Amino acid sequence: MDSLLNSCVDTCGSMCAVSADDSRGYEAACYSAGSTSADVSTDSMNTTSLPDKIESLLSDLMSRAETGSFEVLNYVLAVLAFLAATALALGFAYSTRYGKRKRQSVLNDPVNEFMGSGMLSMINLDQLKGIGRWDDRLTQLLKRWGDFVAMGNHPLYIILLSLMLVVCCSSGLARLEVETDSLKLWVTEGSTVFQERTRFNEMLGPVDRLERLVLVAKDGGAVTRPSYLKEAIRLQQVVANEVTSNSVMLSEICVKDAENSPCQVNAVTQYFQNNMEHFEVYETYGLVGKHLTNCANAPERADAAVCSELQAQLNASGSSLPTSMSDCPCVSSFGMPMSELQEYLGGFTLDDNSIDTSTYLEQATTLFSTAMVMNHQDETKNADAIAWERSFIARMEEEAKDNALYDIYYAAETSADDEFAAASNLDIVFKAGTAAFLFMFVYVVIGLNHWKVDRRFFHSSKIGVGFMGVSCILMAVGGTLGILAWTGAKLQIVTLVVLPLVTLAIGTGNIFLILHAVDLKQEELKMEQRSLFVGLEDNDFGIHEITCVLLCEAVGHIGPSMILTAMCECCIVAFAAYSAMPAAQWLAGSLVLGLAASFTLQMTLLLAIVALDKRRELSGTYDVICCKRASFARRPCLSEDETTTTTQNSSFPGSAFSMPDLNLMKRCVTGYVHVLLKKVSKVLVLLVFGACSLVAIVAIETMDRGLSPTSFIPTDSYLHSYYRAVDENDLSRKEFPVYFVVEAGYGNNRKNFNDLANDAATQSKFCSSKEICDDLSIPNILNALAAHGDRNVAYFKDDVVGSWLDDFWGFVNPDSECCRVDPKNDYAYSPLRPEESSAEYILERASVAPSCLNDASDALSVPQESFMSLVSMFSTAATGPLCTYAAGTRYHGQLSIDNGPIPAMSSRATVTMNGTGYGNDVTAFAYKVLSTTEASSTISGSQEGAVTAYSQAQYIAKWISDETGVDVWVYSPAYVYLDQFHSIRRSAYVVVGLGLAVVLVLQCVALGSYGYGIAVTFIAALTVVQVAGLMMPMGVPLNSLSIVSLSIAVTFSVGFSSHFARLFAKARTITDDSGYAPTGDACVKKVLTKLLASWTLGVALSKFVAIAALALVATPVFEPAGNCFFRTLMAAAVCSWLNGAVLLPVVLSVAVDATEGRVRDVKPTNEEGGEYSRESPLSSYHNAPLTK
Helix, strand or coil, X not given: CCCCCHHHCCCCCCCCEECCCCCEECCCCCCCCCHHHHHHHHHHHHCCCCCHHHHHHHHXXXXXXXXXXXXXXXXXXXXXXXXXXXXXXXXXXXXXXXXXXXXXXXXXXXHHHHCCHHHHCCCCHXXXXXXCHHHHHHHHHHHHHHHHHHCCCHHHHHHHHHXXXXXXXXXXXXXXXXXXXXXXXXXXXXXXXXXXXXXXXXXXXXXXXXXXXXEEECCCCCCCCHHHHHHHHHHHHHHHHCCCECCECHHHHECCCCCCXXXXXXXXXXXXXXXXXXXXXXXXXXXXXXXXXXXXXXXXCCCHHHHHHHHHHHHHHCCCCCHHHCCCCCCCCCCCCCCCHHHHEECCCCCCCCCCHHHHHHHCCEEEEEEEECCCCCHHHHHHHHHHHHHHHHHHHHHHHHCCCEEEEEECCCHHHHHHXXXXXXXXXXXXXXXXXXXXXXXXXXXXXXCCCXXXXXHHCCHHHHHHHHHHHHHHHHHHHHHHHHCCCCECHHHHHHHHHHHHHHHHHHHHHHHHHHHHHHHHHHHHCHHHHCCHHHCHHHHHHHHHHXXXXXXXXXXXXXXXXXXHHHHHHHHHHHCCCHHHHHHHHHHHHHHHHHHHHHHHHHHHHHHHHHHHHHCCECCCCCCCECCCCCCCCCCCCCCHHHHHHCCCCCHHHHCHHHCHHHHHHHHHHHHHCCHXXXXXXXXHHHHHHHHHHHHHCCCCECCCCCCCCCCCCHHHHHHHHHHHHCCCCCEEEEEEEEECCCCCCCCCCHHHHCCHHHHXXXXXXXXXXXXXXXXXXXXXXXXXXXXXCCCECCCCCCCHHHHHHHHHCCCCCCCEEEHHHCCEECCCCCCCCCHHHHHHHHHHCCECCCCHHHHHCCCHHHHHHHHHHHHHCCCECCECCCCCCCCCCCEEECCEECCCHHHCCCCECCCCCCCCCEXXXXXXXXXXXXXXXXXXXXXXXXXXXXXXXXXXXXXHHHHHCCCEEEECCCHHHHHHHHCHHHHHHHHHHHHHXXXXXXXXXXXXXXXXXXXXXXXXXXXXXHHHHHHCCCCCCECHHHHHHHHHHHHHHHHHHHHHHHHHHHHCCCCCCCCCCCCHHHHHHHHHHHHHHHHHHHHHXXXXXXXXXXXXXXHHHCHHHHHHHHHHHHHHHHHHHHHHHHHHHHHHHHHHHHHHCCCCCCCCCCCCCCCCCCCCHHHHHCCCCCCC
């Protein structure tokens, strides 16, 4: 097995064998073997049994790869749903049968007709008994604050101080810097995976830069037709010879085996060595297809059959073959066989994972060409490569415009960073953000005003207040960004785009709520003491007093709910910073600061502006044109005993609000409440929402994890079409390299691996081709997993794992032509010429350059003084027909000397025998495998397969460390992006769970009842479940940004539920003469009548407008991530409105009535209660009882 076999020359790497019948079959250890030999090796290996421990490992991996079963959960949910539906049906039947008679007797009582809905609408919930100590105290404090803000010149002082503070904070925007490194959006520098990336790059060097062409036949035909192959070669020659930047060409920066060797370019056209002269010879004699087929079947060999036929035709025509193609080679121009057809051809669908050469050649509609460029840890050394890549992009853009045969797609290593930097342009963000704020301002102005265009419109309009309300949010955003800029931190593009619009979506509702509360209190005060508004235009003291009363009562009415909601929102969003993704962390942190700043300005600056506007309105001055008074302001006032309806013509400027029956929205609310509170409606609501929630839970069970690599790339970028072409056509798109790294000094590992020279015990753990090798050596384990493990278990591609130590032994073996030294040059390494393979060259070289070792037996026991020099020769030697053992490009980036990568080609020093070579110690090496990810997609963002593969590789590395005693860690460039998804589900549970827990605690404390706190939390939890269930149908996978969106969904839900629950609790404090509280239906009717219109127009619709603006802003910046936010937040807005306006009223109504257990037999009252004691707003303000 260790002796040289003629059949193995020029073919095998680590090991080759001859079967008993003397037919030459190349085992799986033969690198770059063709499909035929691969089949032979597989059959051979399947006959051998795996070690028990490997079988055990595969079993463990299989159990880990299996997704959790939700059958038990689904069964429990089905049982609970059946029981709930049964209980609901029985309750409905009981209520219909036994509750109808009692309820009818109460409703038909003549006293109830006197206490109708008109009287109920006059009940002021703010003057009723408090719902808790915390709420009472907070209400009183807020009333005092509202009084303080509206008093005297306080509005002016507050405005001045607020603006000074905003200017100080916003001045930091002058120092604003945007993060242009896209990697820092994905992973923190302190994370383990980032540190492993840094360590890998320092020791073994960064993974090579990839420059890629994707050529798709425009007619949908095969790209293996001669004309298409010829055009592909032309395009690649353009890249190699015509694309330059500062006189730098591809050959000066590419990965290659030797200084004068061709660049490593992987493409099917390498069967013609990417040489137009070679191709035209085959084309002239009609042998393109035959040569292509022969090379695809045996890419490591020369095409002897075609060569004989070609030579015969050439002889007949009197011509001769070019010297560079004397034996019609199939190997590439850089000496490596092109054996991975799935990496070079695509555009069709395989029914299984088998490789059929004829299928590739006949059906492939896409050709891929990938050039490898040197990558350096020191970014300054990559400047030439980056400049060349930008020239490459510019030239391919020109070629793509008018190419007749191909749709051309292209990408370079710098493409993602360049496009991300383009998306980070502050001008684009500023213009889009400004447009969004103007859009929102228009909506606020339209929504705040009752549009009846007459001479009174600008008297009672709220254009100025609406503008200043939106400006308050804009100032809060500017101040937040300014504070962050003052810290010196570079701001993420996600923060710049999402922060303003989410703050706008949440904060705009408070503008409507505050103004609605002021109008409501003005209406109530006018109904109580209308005489206060008679002749008010010239009474400055009266105007100030009434303004103080209105602001005091309005802030006391809506303020506690606003504070509670703001606290919940900030806490919920703060927990989203638990995510591992920096983009989500920064967004969550800035949102907390922005929401707090917005609420603070609204409770100070906006209240002061509202106070001044109310004074303006009461004094009869026009809105916007504040220096002009209305011409009708001084008209004679009607007498105080006029009916409420005639006050439409009085001088009271707010009299438009005294006619609620004419308001279309209120009519709609009344009709909606009437329908909602019917028993049939309640049953349907509970059934529909329950069914939707169960479906959502089932949908969550199949939610994928991931985030599209194109998430932060501008919408109009060429990369979107490139990734789409790759996703649709590349059969190897779901493969990425994984390195199992053995590092000196890591864990319990030794300080260096120089004893690999002659220590059999150490060698046994890192080899696979000799008798001394352990069955559980690292390459044997990885090869077993790749060959025998299901690709959905180990997630390894069925391929041979290279073992550098085995190839090193082959390289130094004197029986091979690999390692020879030049005695005339101080015994320096004598490199092979890759293009030479003739017997004459072999004899000539052997005559002047002796072998590095004298005897084959010395290969396993290399003298210590020679080891480092031989390793250095091996690591930089070029592969070719005479030496396939050389590391060259095969082990490029997999060997480390003195804790650094092997020197770049252009800086290599001469290595002499028994010298130090490139260093003193072998400090690290890596075993490279290809990981397969069947369930991943570049476009959709789902990376479920890649995340599972990452988890499996981590487990394999730990298992190898435990079994071999060699501590191994695993790395892949893809892991930097995948690490956050490894624990994303746990992060989602923690973030949402903590948020809901905070909601429960705060609501219970604020509302003084566990029941109301549980109800609000239940609605919030249900909203999250529904939104999460909609994410998969909407194409939004689970990731850190979607977790932030789910947190925002909780805030949307709490926004309305908190207000509703508080007013509902207050309504329940009303008692009749018998001490009974009103029914649940009565409370729901009362609260919805007062709250639903303002909340729907001011809060729900404003969220829809802001989220729509988010889509408009995100589109020119980054489409996928923007769509992630847009779809999730739009679903959150819809679900929160439906749950708050439909489900919560029904739940509270049913819960209250079910708790009481019956329709009470009470003294004649209306269905809402009976005789209620009240105080007027004015009497409350002055702390004096009102006598009725």
